[in-house]
Amino acid sequence: MPDGVTGSTARVLIIYDTRYGSTKTIAEWIAEGAASRGHVDVAVQNVAEADPCGFDLIVIGSPIYEEHPLPSVVNFLAANRDRLSDKDVALFVVCVDYGAVPKEELVHRYVEDLQVHAAGRVRAIEVFGGYLDVDKLSDPAKQTELRLSSDAASIWKVS
Numbered sequence: 651m652p653d654g655v656t657g658s659t660a661r662v663l664i665i666y667d668t669r670y671g672s673t674k675t676i677a678e679w680i681a682e683g684a685a686s687r688g689h690v691d692v693a694v695q696n697v698a699e700a701d702p703c704g705f706d707l708i709v710i711g712s713p714i715y716e717e718h719p720l721p722s723v724v725n726f727l728a729a730n731r732d733r734l735s736d737k738d739v740a741l742f743v744v745c746v747d748y749g750a751v752p753k754e755e756l757v758h759r760y761v762e763d764l765q766v767h768a769a770g771r772v773r774a775i776e777v778f779g780g781y782l783d784v785d786k787l788s789d790p791a792k793q794t795e796l797r798l799s800s801d802a803a804s805i806w807k808v809s
């Protein structure tokens with residue numbers, strides 16, 4: 651837990667966006683981990699309804715699509731600069747390049763869009779491995795593209 655949120659009960663808000671659910675699942679795991687430490691009140695909110703008021707630590711994460719975090723998450727950070735400026739902040743992304751590419755490279759490649767807009771004290775940056783089930787993609791053209799991609803076949807769940 652970062653400095654400044656120890657001592658009395660810390661109020662932690664985990665904010666996420668997702669297209670297919672894996673980032674929501676990871677947000678919930680982060681919440682469980684935080685809650686298990688005790689003296690922590692934890693909430694999880696989708697970015698569309700998130701309100702950081704009243705929280706000490708804001709953890710915010712996005713999946714990576716086409717090499718970028720979702721605009722909803724970037725826009726939230728940009729639009730809430732003033733409200734986040736006195737808070738501790740942690741950033742995370744969820745992607746399938748995790749494990750295949752060094753973490754420092756993934757932070758540089760995928761977290762920078764979040765970092766440039768993140769006001770407040772950025773205490774932690776994390777990259778998590780995501781999941782992709784091509785059968786569940788809503789875009790048939792993208793399904794075909796990924797099935798034909800040898801990269802996808804080797805690192806993504808392609809059935």
Ligand SMILES: Cc1cc2nc3c(=O)[nH]c(=O)nc-3n(C[C@H](O)[C@H](O)[C@H](O)COP(=O)(O)O)c2cc1C
Binds near residue numbers: 674780
């Ligand atoms: C169209 C598409 C583009 C993607 N682009 C990337 C990418 O550029 N880099 C990467 O590491 N993962 C990429 N992914 C994988 C997603 O980041 C991964 O499946 C993630 O778990 C999705 O999160 P969600 O379930 O919360 O939407 C892509 C997935 C799809 C479907």
